[in-house]
Amino acid sequence: MVARVQLPKTAARGEVISVRIAIQHPMETGFRFDVSGRAIPKNVINTLIVRYNNVEVFRAEMGSGVAANPLLQFYTVAEASGEFVFEWVDDAGQRGEERATLTV
Amino acid sequence: MPNRRHFLVILSGAWALTAGLARGQADPLAPLIRDITGGATLSSGRVKVDTPRLADNGHSVPMKLTVESPMTAADHVRSITLLSPRNPRPLIAKFSLGPRAGRAEIVTRVRLNGTQTVLAIAQLSDGTFWSGTAEVEVTESACLDAG
Numbered sequence: 299m300v301a302r303v304q305l306p307k308t309a310a311r312g313e314v315i316s317v318r319i320a321i322q323h324p325m326e327t328g329f330r331f332d333v334s335g336r337a338i339p340k341n342v343i344n345t346l347i348v349r350y351n352n353v354e355v356f357r358a359e360m361g362s363g364v365a366a367n368p369l370l371q372f373y374t375v376a377e378a379s380g381e382f383v384f385e386w387v388d389d390a391g392q393r394g395e396e397r398a399t400l401t402v
Numbered sequence: 403m404p405n406r407r408h409f410l411v412i413l414s415g416a417w418a419l420t421a422g423l424a425r426g427q428a429d430p431l432a433p434l435i436r437d438i439t440g441g442a443t444l445s446s447g448r449v450k451v452d453t454p455r456l457a458d459n460g461h462s463v464p465m466k467l468t469v470e471s472p473m474t475a476a477d478h479v480r481s482i483t484l485l486s487p488r489n490p491r492p493l494i495a496k497f498s499l500g501p502r503a504g505r506a507e508i509v510t511r512v513r514l515n516g517t518q519t520v521l522a523i524a525q526l527s528d529g530t531f532w533s534g535t536a537e538v539e540v541t542e543s544a545c546l547d548a549g
Contacts, residue, residue: 314504314505315504318509327490327513329490350502353502354500355499355500355502355503356497356498356499356503357497357498357499358495358496358497358498358510359495359496359497359498360494360495361491361493361494361495362489362490362491362513363484363486363489363491363492363493363494363495363512363513363514364494364495364510364511364512364513365461365462365463365510365511365512365513366461366462368510368511369509369510369511370508370509370510371508371509371510372497372499372503372507372508372509373503373504373505373506373507374502374503374504375502375503375504377502
């Protein structure tokens with residue numbers, strides 16, 4: 299799964315920074331049918347967890363109401379230089395991971 | 403004239419059905435709200451849902467959820483839940499955050515099955531629940547198959 303993470307490269311200590319992630323995923327609702335009339339099973343990214351230096355700072359539990367190629371933007375306080383780890387899993391059990399570093 | 407009578411019966415049936423649905427429109431979220439708050443009172447205010455008043459495509463409607471909160475260790479937002487009264491699955495998403503967020507604001511894009519008033523519920527660290535709504539007019543619904 300392809301994903302794009304956007305956050306500043308550097309920040310001042312205590313600064314509130316914006317973090318954005320866009321993941322390429324159909325977020326299948328389970329209500330659609332393919333060309334032969336078979337129902338396409340529901341498959342959405344149900345959980346996304348963001349850890350900043352191993353501390354969870356954001357979690358999203360999503361359903362089929364989130365648009366395809368989900369985009370999420372949130373904020374966090376730049377406390378120390380380190381790594382952001384974004385981890386997600388979809389209904390099919392497929393996992394994805396993306397990392398980004400921040401210098402404070 | 404059995405045909406005409408038949409037609410009228412169907413018509414009145416359809417009317418009764420839509421009227422019934424319209425009456426029940428405030429209800430579909432009630433059990434979910436109870437699940438979220440656990441029976442605690444849900445006050446309105448402090449939560450702002452920013453979205454275009456008119457969304458011409460229900461497949462992807464931008465939403466910005468903002469909660470008035472100092473976001474300190476003592477007073478912060480624990481979670482924000484977004485609900486839709488008309489989607490086949492009313493629970494759109496639940497976002498968990500904490501004092502490290504610095505600012506209680508989340509931006510995402512959602513699917514909406516028709517014109518409706520979406521509801522966002524925030525749980526604060528003191529255990530209170532606050533809500534905000536936004537009315538969105540959707541000209542092209544997200545799920546035509548699901549109804």
